[in-house]
Amino acid sequence: MSNESFPERRDIYAVLGAPDSRVPVQAPEDRKEARRMKGGNSFYCSTALGGCGGELTFAIGDVNVPHFRHQAGSRCSLISSKSQADRYTHLAMQEALRSWIETMPGFSCRLEVSIENGRTDVLVTGPSFEVALEVQRSALSARNALERTAVYGQRANVVQWLYASKDIEAYKTELADRGWSLRIWWGWAKKECRIGVSYETDNETDVEIKEIGGPLGDWEVTARGLASAHLRKAKEAVERRRAAERERQQQEAEDARLREEAKKAREVEVRKRRIEEQKASRAALLEALKHTPEGLENRWPSSWPQLRGSPSQVAWAESIRARAVALLREELVEEWLPEARGVPVALWLAIQSSASFWINCRFKDTLAIVQTYEHQFGSPGQSRR
Numbered sequence: 519m520s521n522e523s524f525p526e527r528r529d530i531y532a533v534l535g536a537p538d539s540r541v542p543v544q545a546p547e548d549r550k551e552a553r554r555m556k557g558g559n560s561f562y563c564s565t566a567l568g569g570c571g572g573e574l575t576f577a578i579g580d581v582n583v584p585h586f587r588h589q590a591g592s593r594c595s596l597i598s599s600k601s602q603a604d605r606y607t608h609l610a611m612q613e614a615l616r617s618w619i620e621t622m623p624g625f626s627c628r629l630e631v632s633i634e635n636g637r638t639d640v641l642v643t644g645p646s647f648e649v650a651l652e653v654q655r656s657a658l659s660a661r662n663a664l665e666r667t668a669v670y671g672q673r674a675n676v677v678q679w680l681y682a683s684k685d686i687e688a689y690k691t692e693l694a695d696r697g698w699s700l701r702i703w704w705g706w707a708k709k710e711c712r713i714g715v716s717y718e719t720d721n722e723t724d725v726e727i728k729e730i731g732g733p734l735g736d737w738e739v740t741a742r743g744l745a746s747a748h749l750r751k752a753k754e755a756v757e758r759r760r761a762a763e764r765e766r767q768q769q770e771a772e773d774a775r776l777r778e779e780a781k782k783a784r785e786v787e788v789r790k791r792r793i794e795e796q797k798a799s800r801a802a803l804l805e806a807l808k809h810t811p812e813g814l815e816n817r818w819p820s821s822w823p824q825l826r827g828s829p830s831q832v833a834w835a836e837s838i839r840a841r842a843v844a845l846l847r848e849e850l851v852e853e854w855l856p857e858a859r860g861v862p863v864a865l866w867l868a869i870q871s872s873a874s875f876w877i878n879c880r881f882k883d884t885l886a887i888v889q890t891y892e893h894q895f896g897s898p899g900q901s902r903r
């Protein structure tokens with residue numbers, strides 16, 4: 519029977535030597551290499567990863583890609599499981615970190631240390647500090663990451679997340695908040711673990727996420743977490759970008775402030791001009807009220823009284839009075855209106871100090887006002903009708 523059409527369903531992971539071994543292997547696709555790996559070794563389904571612990575057959579045939587096979591009839595939950603690759607890769611990364619740390623003088627490390635209701639992946643103990651390294655391959659929300667960081671932080675000085683996938687919410691959030699985030703890679707072929715950093719940088723128009731990194735030997739563990747030239751370079755790039763961003767925002771705020779100031783200055787200017795215009799029209803009004811028509815020095819009202827009413831009524835009435843008086847004056851000066859008819863009207867108007875009187879006159883021209891007067895008091899040389 520050929521399973522060639524479902525190669526992804528073949529199990530290609532095992533641990534070497536014993537069911538609880540912590541040496542994971544991936545079956546190489548190349549048959550020659552696979553035979554070299556097989557040698558005299560025995561392979562097991564890992565109990566540490568939740569498997570059955572059964573010995574596996576390393577199948578290297580002519581048709582199928584090399585793979586591991588459980589005993590016929592096994593009901594192990596790891597057979598063809600989707601999480602198999604994740605679990606074995608996670609174990610490989612943990613072990614790679616452990617053996618790296620154990621080469622550092624003065625450092626030791628323990629895996630899966632329980633702290634409260636959580637378990638750290640790799641707890642590194644240095645000369646005077648502890649650092650928790652969390653290898654994250656599966657989905658993790660930003661909130662969960664924060665909660666777990668807080669729990670591990672009760673013991674470790676620093677909790678450092680190493681993300682094996684970019685498709686993790688906690689990774690994306692960390693990258694957006696801080697501008698950088700640590701990554702971890704594992705290569706089965708070379709059995710090499712690499713740590714790197716994703717960081718934001720500028721291209722011409724947009725934020726670009728770049729990655730740099732290298733083998734574990736490029737890194738050191740310090741009281742402030744993992745450190746390397748890669749991380750320093752990334753942090754510098756992020757700081758440069760964020761400083762430029764801050765500068766741009768400050769410039770924008772400054773531009774907006776200047777625009778707002780200019781707008782206010784224009785408004786003040788308009789208000790000033792309006793006040794000046796009002797003052798000028800008021801001065802013209804007072805001039806018209808004061809000026810006595812020629813030849814009528816003794817008969818034109820010597821002053822026009824202050825009007826009574828609310829300030830807005832008075833202002834309105836004053837402008838109506840100014841116009842009416844100016845027209846009456848002009849008609850007398852030009853002699854369109856005979857003195858005998860006009861002067862009594864002027865003297866009558868001069869005793870009208872109620873604003874409402876003038877407001878009631880607002881649609882009247884000189885003739886209408888004269889007629890109103892004559893209707894009440896009669897016209898010169900004739901008795902009242």
Ligand SMILES: [Zn+2]
Nearest residue numbers: 563569570594
């Ligand atoms: Zn199994």
